[in-house]
Amino acid sequence: MNHKAKILVVDDEQHIVLMLSDGLKQRGYKVETAFNGKEAVSKAGREEFDVAIIDIKMPEMDGIAALGEIKKMNPEVEVIMATGYGTMGTAVESMRKGAFDYVHKPFELSEIVRVVERAVEKRRFNDISRAIFSTIESNDLLEIIVNSLMNVLKADDVSLMLFDPKNRLYTAISSGASDNVRKNTRLLLSEKTIAYLKENSLNSLVLMEEPGKDPQFKNIATAGCDIKFGIFLPLTEEDKIIGLININRTGESEYFNESDLQRVKIFGSLASLALRNAKLYKQLQETQSQLIQAEKMSALGQLAGGLAHEISNPLSGILGLTQLILENSETASQNYKDLKEIEKAVFRCKKIISSLLSFARQDKFSLEPVNINEIIEETLVLCARQMEVNQHVKIVKRFGENLPRAHGDFQQLMQVFLNLITNARDVMPDGGELTIETGRSDENGRKFVTAVFRDTGPGIRQDIIDKIFDPFFTTKPVGKGTGLGLSVCMGIVHRHNGKIEATNGAEKGAVFTVSLPACE
Amino acid sequence: MNERVLIIDDDELVRNYVSRALSGRGFTLETAVNGSSAVALMEKEKFDVIICDLKMPDIQGDEVIKRARVLQPGIPVIVISGSMSESSKAVINEMKVEGALLKPFGIDEIRSLVDEVLKKTQ
CATH class of the missing domain: 3.30.450.40 (GAF domain)
Incomplete structure (x- = not known):
């Protein structure tokens, strides 16, 4: 609240209204006036005030009634009641109805200014705490x-x-x-x-x-x-x-000054509380999305498993019968060529099914202490030579030394790394560099062994970076990718209680980071 | 020659192409549409090899194989399965079957596996 507070002064005695209005204006407040309860209510309905000073004894609508009406319209406004000595009972009633304070008539200007200052202060804190807890x-x-x-x-x-x-x-x-x-x-x-x-x-x-x-x-x-x-x-x-x-x-x-310090102290506890709320909310959101993701994966896993099994019989029939007709076809005929295409299509389906099944596999796998460098070396045996010679992808190894072992399944982690490496190869068709770096990290007291794969390809588009781990999401041309590679990776890494993240490099290329819990 | 082969699969498409892949190769072929008719056939006749699906509506493949081993001790078994899930793998390992193929498989694969299994058991 940057502006000076806005105050509504209500009294049926004109000289009091004038005194208050002038005095408050001199102290920088914005002041509006009303001479009876009805007028006050209608003014409060048109604009918002921070504070109202209302006389209790007024003709037509009295101060208590006006207080009730104004609070109904704007509960935030702080109301100071002005009471004569004969109206102490009503002063108590007005406090019950939500007045901020009351002053006895006749009053000194300085007296009412002090109450106004406190009321404004309270308004400010109300506004701040509302703002703090609004988000x-x-x-x-x-x-x-x-x-x-x-x-x-x-x-x-x-x-x-x-x-x-x-x-x-x-x-x-x-x-x-x-x-x-x-x-x-x-x-x-x-x-x-x-x-x-x-x-x-x-x-x-x-x-x-x-x-x-x-x-x-x-x-x-x-x-x-x-x-x-x-x-x-x-x-x-x-x-x-x-x-x-x-x-x-x-x-x-x-x-x-002293009151600044008081405010700061109150503020500190409000802010701490609000930050804690925000943190808890964030944790809740994260847990929720993890749960949803886990549910999704499990449902999809079951579906995929069932689907793969159901589809394997008809596919088997297509393959077998196609090959039987192929045996009796002229190799030069168009039919032969077409049947060969069908046969190839079945092999494509077979590949998809086996990816699906490895994605769907929910069974336990054997976790044992593994050396992440060894697994990557072993994986590179499968693909490095071919990548360097045929695709001109240079592989740079930056392996950390004396790394702790990770809890892992050697074969499955090989599959993860192979997927990441072949993806890197696919995004650099004209050659490039793949840097594989291993190391360790610490997060919230948990120790991880990490493997980072950095390519020099075009990087991941911002609009799809959240989707790349989704099953069947692929940017590869039809028939080139199943869209399951990264989901399989994620499934495996999650079953290791690890993490897999995709980001873009500072300069170019994509960066995939796999973190696996380290053995103690 | 003239070995007797029993093909057990509840899917007609699979029975059809497997038996056609093996026909004309000097075998006598019989088919069974489910586990119980396979067991009934084995009670009456002797076979040299059985090709058996694992997931069937009545008697499951592993049970069929067990009965086969009781009815005709030493009979070689080839498992054909739609998935190599942990449970399928367990059956294949525990039953110590002579061969296994994951669907979809081609005609050459089943032909050579049958030949290989028969050669070993002769």
Whole structure:
């Protein structure tokens, strides 16, 4: 909420309306006036106010009734009731009906201004918490958090840092810090702060005054560091620090005051809660899509298995009978040629069926500690020579040394690698380079052995990158691919509790990464 | 020569082309449309080799093979199957059959397998 709040002043006594209206306008508020309950309700129906000050005792519609009507139309508006000494009972009633507070008549202007300020403050926090909890998408959420803080605290820059999967702090979003030097200074100061908090097992707010002049930051915050006053607000989840918000005023701005710090604290717990919601939501979505995928694969597997079995008898008949007629045909005749085509078509079907079956195979397979480099070497025996000589695809091996073994089925993993290698060959018909790199990775404490296949082909089109693992999805011409190669790969890798990912290389070509759980 | 071959498959198309692929090669061919008629035939007559589908509506292939082994000990068996699933593989391994073909298979494959199996058992 960037604008100064809009206030509706309602009283049947004209001098009070004027006093309030002038006084509030002088303090920068936008003010509208009404002289009775009915007028107030109709004004509140036409435009939205942040705060309303309503006299209780008015002719026609009284203040209590007006409060009820206005709250019905706009529950967010904060209403301050003005009561005479004879109407204490009604003051209590108005609080029950949702008034923010009440003031006794006659009142000083300064008195009502203080209440208005509090009401506006509450409005702001309501708006912020509504905004924060309105979205569950983490990117939108981060933006809302940072922008709200910029506005509410009149900060010059705000940055929100989170930890990446490798537990390194990074700037997730930043507003106001205009250049990379500034952003980096804030990140480094945040790192220091988190280190300090962790050392002392704290997760409280940390304040910094002109860190540019502080010798302990001299390597981080150079003389040019423009932070005058910085707040470092840790974001927590179950008492664990999951990130940090840095809020700064720079240059000639004023220092943050006590109420700013109060706001920041409230804000911190709201933001932490919202981030946790967003994270849980994301996890839920991921689990859900994994479940759907697993269901889909299992249903398709059963279907494929049944289909393959049912189709094998008629196909067998077509093949056998075609060959019987072929035996009695003149080899020079058109019939002979046609029958040969039919025979070839059956062999194509046979290939599809065997891919389908290997895709559908749901049975257990034997996991044992395997050496990923060995499996790739073994696979290359099948195809490397032919690729290098016939297709001019150069194979570059960058095998990691002393890799842990992976839990795997040697034969099935060979099939995965063979598929990836032949795919790479197919996207480089005029030759190119296939780099196979093996290594290890760590994710959320789980250890993986990885194999990365990088080709120098055209890469994967963005619009199909999500579909390439779908069964029967193929970009190859009819008859050249079954569209099952990558789905088979995915099926096998998933059964290994591993991951297979497709991306595009920084420069060109496609990159396929297979990660398999490492043996302890 | 004149070996007796029993072809057991519930699909007429398969019985038809397999028996035609083997005809004119000096065999006496018999066919059975399901497991029970195959067992009935084997109770009456002696065969030199049986070609048997695994998945059939009444008696399954593995049961037919078991009965064949009881009725005519040492009889060579060729399994023809629509899938090489784990269960099919298990049958082939446990029964120690003499040969197996995955459908779709061609006429030359069945001819040479029959010849090979008969040669071994003679």
